[in-house]
Amino acid sequence: MILAFASVLGNQEAKAIADFLHAQGIEFKSAINQGRSVFITRKNLDPIQKNSVSSLLSDIQFIDTQTPYQLASSKWKKDKTIFSVKGAQIGGDEVTMIAGPCAVESEEQMFAIGDYLQSRGIRFMRGGAYKPRTSPYAFQGMKLEGLKLLKNVADNHQLRIVTELMDLSYLEEVYDYADVIQIGTRNMFNYTLLRELGKIDKPVMLKRGFSAKVEEWLQAAEYILLGGNEKVILCERGVRSFETETRNTLDLASLALVKELSHLPVMVDPSQGTGIRSLVTPMSLAAIAAGSDGLMIEVHGHPEEALSDGQQSLNFREFDTLLKSCRNLFDVKSRSFDFEKNSINFTT
Numbered sequence: 315m316i317l318a319f320a321s322v323l324g325n326q327e328a329k330a331i332a333d334f335l336h337a338q339g340i341e342f343k344s345a346i347n348q349g350r351s352v353f354i355t356r357k358n359l360d361p362i363q364k365n366s367v368s369s370l371l372s373d374i375q376f377i378d379t380q381t382p383y384q385l386a387s388s389k390w391k392k393d394k395t396i397f398s399v400k401g402a403q404i405g406g407d408e409v410t411m412i413a414g415p416c417a418v419e420s421e422e423q424m425f426a427i428g429d430y431l432q433s434r435g436i437r438f439m440r441g442g443a444y445k446p447r448t449s450p451y452a453f454q455g456m457k458l459e460g461l462k463l464l465k466n467v468a469d470n471h472q473l474r475i476v477t478e479l480m481d482l483s484y485l486e487e488v489y490d491y492a493d494v495i496q497i498g499t500r501n502m503f504n505y506t507l508l509r510e511l512g513k514i515d516k517p518v519m520l521k522r523g524f525s526a527k528v529e530e531w532l533q534a535a536e537y538i539l540l541g542g543n544e545k546v547i548l549c550e551r552g553v554r555s556f557e558t559e560t561r562n563t564l565d566l567a568s569l570a571l572v573k574e575l576s577h578l579p580v581m582v583d584p585s586q587g588t589g590i591r592s593l594v595t596p597m598s599l600a601a602i603a604a605g606s607d608g609l610m611i612e613v614h615g616h617p618e619e620a621l622s623d624g625q626q627s628l629n630f631r632e633f634d635t636l637l638k639s640c641r642n643l644f645d646v647k648s649r650s651f652d653f654e655k656n657s658i659n660f661t662t
Contacts, residue, residue, distance in 0.1 A: 315354075315355045315357070315358045315359060315376060315377065315378050315379075315384075316352055316353070316354055316355075316375075316376075316377040316379065316384050316385070316390055317331070317352065317353040317354075317355065317359075317367065317374060317375075317376060318350060318351075318352045318374065318375040318377060318390075319350050319351045319352070319371060319373060319374055319375075320350060320373040320374075321349070321350050321351070322346055322349070322350060322351050323351040323371075327370075327371060328344065328351060330370050330371075331353060331367065331370060331371065332344065332353075334366060334367060334370060335353065335355065338363060340355050340356070340357065340359070340363075341355065341356040341357075342354060342355045342356070343540055345385070345539075345540050345541070345542055346542050347385055347539065347542070347544060348391065348544070352385070354384050354385065354540070358378055359376065364376055377389065377390055381529075381532075381575070382529065382533055382536075383529070383532040383533045383535065383536045383576075384536065385536055385539040385540060386532045386533075386535045386536050386539055386546075386576045386577075386578060387532075387575065387576060387577075388574065388575060388576055388577050390577075391577040392577070393577065394406065394577050394579070395544065395545075395546075395577050395578050395579060396579070397517065397544075397545050399438075399474050399493050399494060399517055400474050400493060402437045402438065402474060402652065403652070404517065404545075404547060404579050404607070404608070405579035405607050406607075407650065408650055408651070408652050409602060409606070409607065409608055409609070409640075409650070409651045409652065410437075410438060410581070410607060410608030410609075410652050411436055411437075411438065411608065411609055411611070411637075411640075411651060411652060411653050412436075412438040412439070412440050412476050412581070412608060412609065412610040412611070413431055413436050413438070413439065413440065413610075413611045413612075413613045413633065414427055414431065414439040414440040414441045414476075414612070414613055415427060415440075415441055415442075415612065415613065415614045415620065415622075415627065416441075416442055416445075416585075416612050416614070416620065416622040416623040416626075416627060417441070417442045417443075417445050417453060417455055417456075417460075417620070417621055417622040417623075418441045418442065418443050418455065418456050418460035418463055418464055419456070419620070419621050421463055423614075423615060424441070424463050424464070424467045425467055425470075426615045427439070427467075427613065427614070427615060428467040428468070428470060428471040428473060429471065430613075430615070430630050431471065431473060431613075432471040432472065432473065434633075434634075434637060434653055435652075435653035436473070436653050437472075437473065437474055437652060437653070438473065438474045438475075438476055438493075438494070439464070439467070439468060439471075439473040439474070439475060439476065440476045440477070440496075440610060440612070441460070441464050441475070441476075441477055442455055442460075442477060442478050442622070443455050443456055443457055443458070443459075443460030443461045443463075443464060443477055443478075443488075443491075444457055444460075444478060444479075444480045444481075444484060444488075445478075445622055446478070446480050446498060446500055452622070453621040453622055458487060461477065461487065461488065461490075461491040461492075462491070464477060464491060465491045468493075474493040474494065475491060475492050475493045475494070476492070476493065476494040476496055476519060476610070477491070477492045477494075477495070477496060478495075478496040478497070478498050479492075479495050479496065479497060479501075479507075479511075480498070480501065481507075482504075482506060482507050482510055485507075485510060485511075485514075489514060489516065492516065493516070493517075494516065494517045494518070494519050494547070495511065495514075495516055495517070495518050495519070496518075496519045496521065496549075497511070497518060497519065497520050497521060498521050499521045499522065499523050499524045499551060499586075500523075502520065502521060502522060502523035502526055502530075502531065502534050503523055503526070503530075503534065505534075505537055508520075508534060508537035508538050509537055509538075509541055510541075511537075511538050511541070511543060512537060512538045512539065512540060512541015512542055512543045513541050513542065513543070514543060515543070516543075516545070517545035517546070517547060518538055518543065518545065518546050518547065519547040519548075519549050519581070519610075520534060520535055520538065520546060520547065520548055520549065521549045521551045521583070522548070522549065522550050522551055522553070522565075522568070524551075524552065524553050524554045524562060525553065525554055526553070528568050528571060528572060528575070531548065531568075531572070532548075532572070532575065532576055535548060535576075535578060546578050547578065547579050547580075547581055547607075547608075548572060548576070548578050548579070548580045548581070549580070549581045549582065549583055549610060550564070550565060550566070550568055550569050550572075550580065550581070550582050550583070550587070550601075550606075551564075551582075551583040551586040551587050551610075552564045552565065552583075552586055552587035552588065552589075553565050560588050560589055560590060560593070561586070561587075561588060561589020561590070561626065562586060562587055562588065562589060563587075564582070564584060564587030564588055564597055564601075566582070566597075566600055566601060566604050569582060569601060569604050569605065569606055570604050570605060573605050579607040579608070580605075580606060580607055581606055581607055581608035581609065581610055582597075582598070582601035582606045582608075582609055582610070583609075583610040583611075584597035584598050584601060584609065584611070585610070585611055585612035585623070585626045585627065585628075586612075586623075586626070588626065589623075589625065589626045590625070590626060591617070591625060591626055591627065591628060591632070594611065594612075594626065594628055594632075594636070595628075595632070595635065595636045595639055598611065598636060598639075598640070599639055599640070599643060602640065602643050603643065611628060611633065611636065612626055612627040612628065613627060613628050613629075613630070613633045614627040614628075614629065615629065615630060616629065617629055637651075637653065
């Protein structure tokens with residue numbers, strides 16, 4: 315249950331509520347959310363307990379979400395979460411396009427991609443500086459030099475950076491360069507890391523764990539929300555299943571379900587979700603039709619030479635085809651694409 319007050323409580327008021335809950339043996343967490351104090355209890359208050367709390371502070375709402383994730387629930391917040399990143403909107407009717415290479419490889423590569431993305435009106439550039447790889451012998455990323463290169467390219471092309479944080483020890487470093495901090499599938503269950511991300515003032519893209527249930531995914535988001543960071547983006551990136559023909563099984567049913575269960579924006583990564591270049595465009599269109607708030611697409615000037623995940627990366631011509639296909643979905647749910655109003659050279 316959520317006890318939501320009309321504003322941020324003073325120290326004395328908050329202590330009075332906390333003392334009462336402690337006296338009743340009710341476990342709780344407190345937070346600031348949507349500009350007001352909230353107390354999240356592990357069990358519902360009975361009518362007598364509600365009356366007692368109301369006698370301490372009358373301007374209060376008791377919200378029973380009936381879910382283990384409380385602040386992430388659409389029962390707690392009816393309106394969809396919308397926020398901006400350097401003037402670019404996340405959530406709402408506009409579909410956000412995030413594109414770029416799996417990994418930052420070189421200055422030449424990144425400036426070529428930056429030129430291309432800017433000409434297509436793309437506002438968010440993805441790129442991994444630290445790469446969590448299954449094989450210890452695979453390319454592990456350019457690390458800090460990669461972050462600096464991302465920043466240089468982004469500043470020169472009016473792009474916003476989306477990059478992955480692998481470990482808590484890199485948080486301060488990544489924070490200085492990223493506009494959106496991505497938490498990859500392997501770290502969705504890293505609750506220590508998620509707690510720390512709740513304390514920062516930058517958006518967090520939380521990718522679904524490849525073995526995570528929807529409920530676990532939303533509970534992971536709850537760790538961040540409980541810390542006070544309300545700018546959380548959920549990203550469906552496929553789950554591991556019995557299927558071996560694709561890298562992962564892209565679960566678009568979970569996308570539609572989470573859009574019902576939560577107020578948070580939800581995006582889809584069809585590159586990781588399929589692992590096959592030819593499937594990226596059809597799955598992108600299916601995701602948008604299912605209500606995705608955005609797409610994260612791996613784009614590389616020369617995928618056949620990529621140091622990471624070239625088999626699922628689109629080249630510039632293929633990405634152009636994807637953008638043109640997206641335009642044909644303008645009438646789906648009366649939505650538009652953020653790249654439309656920013657395109658410089660791109661024409662149908």
